[in-house]
Amino acid sequence: MTMELPSIPANIPEPGLYIVATPIGNLGDITLRALNVLQNVSVIACEDTRVTGKLLKHFGIKARLQRLDDHATPQVRARIIDEARRTPVALVSDAGTPLISDPGYRLVREAREAGIDVVSVPGACAAIGALSIAGLPSDRFLFAGFLPVKDKARSEMLAGLAGVPATLVFYETAPRLERALRAIADLWPDREVAVARELTKLHEECRSGSAANLAAHYADHPPKGEIVLLIGPPADAEAPVLDADAMLRAALGDAGPGKAAGIVAKATGIDRAALYARALELKGE
Template sequence: MSLPPALYIVPTPIGNLGDMSPRAVEVLKSVTLVGCEDTRHSGRLFSHFGISTKTVSVHDHNERARAQWIIEKLAEGEAVALVSDAGTPLISDPGYHLVSLVREAGFNVVPLPGPCAAITALSASGLPSDRFSFEGFLPAKEKGRSDKLEALREDPRTLIFYESPHRIIQSLESIVAVLGADRPMVMARELSKTFETFLSGTAAEVLAKVLADDNQQKGEMVLMCHGFVAPEQDDEGVPAKAMETLALLAAELPLKKAAAIAAQIYNLKKNALYKAGLDAGL
């Protein structure tokens, strides 16, 4: 099959090779070049599916320089694909700069649907999925991690993080400390693989389960935390961030309208916000 010149974004399995789509295999066989996060890792996958297309490394350290070379290949009429080690490229993986530069150069970027650990985990978590925020990996250092979580503490959306085995305990401890021991959460581990597990409960309970079982400290993890739910109290229970938003809205809108919008954003009672706004002189 001959493909028109474009950059094809090709997801690959996150564990189970059966999740590789026929279209993904066909595209990888049909392009003239595949950019890989790690050519050795992708080589094993390609060997399994009989893909012999030429590969080149595209990772965090060479992506910008490699992008110019790939754009030249597209200008020559070649079709190029991009894969990461697992899942959908660009989702906590390299590719953002490449895609941006390719689009700026006027070439098409064609995405293929496929595996993504964050969405796979969320679909089976039992946590609200109508609104969520994917945050990638938490910072490695404690202060950065705590600051990041503090900024998200009153976010009403389900929060999704990736985590690695050597930091899972520290990240769970930070979640307990900042988001609260009682924050409902789910940890998904080794998705689509033999030892796939889901641990659910409060943040403190999930931490205790992981501490009690060394096996839960192995593999690739997705951490999902329930969004902030404001206490049903009077104006004294209105979160500071909700008040900040209310003040910004009230500068441009009538207080009643501003309170209704802020209430929707933060899942609060609009009457409580309206009263808090009156008390604050907004």
């Protein structure tokens, strides 16, 4: 069904590149400004023309679409930038705010280098939406994109973030969620974790607890949909030696004592020789 646009004053954007956030689920979350921009640009660069086409059809907007994903060539980006010199051009992702684990970084960087005005048209963002409802500290947070797929790479990435005094925010897929939670449980059994799922949609859920308890829950109730995974910051009283033991055990699952010691030394600043000796002890247990 096509939605009738609200009555808003016509405001033709100046030439430039407009970074336009779109809904992550609930179509009512699009902003009036975003609608105005999308109505009045000469072209909309998007990840998938089919996905963006459905959004535009819902709001009765007709526009020329240009596919721009991670495989876009420099020539495609150059054409978009050249057009933005003369007319307003929009960049959208399939959902949410462009560039937040979505394509667009190269286009924005090259546009700025070319002297093109790059304008933010903010709106929905899954990472920020999840952070606002998870009940974890939000005064300082680190968004780290998607966790690696491979167990070893995932453990190394988490270990590298162990000392960050902030809430960690990741995107994750439903099939990989349980394994990610078990990796977190191995490293930080006492940290509070939250899983925000299907944000703004009918079955929105935000569940919190220990990583082990959440892993057990989702083993029994396989999740669906888009997921934001949040990990609370380390407690002030969290003992570094205990952290180091947990991190060494996790690293030893995929690496020998020497490499495991190196990974944990880099993440914590603890002496590598001491960690190597401890890794040998843990290996022998």
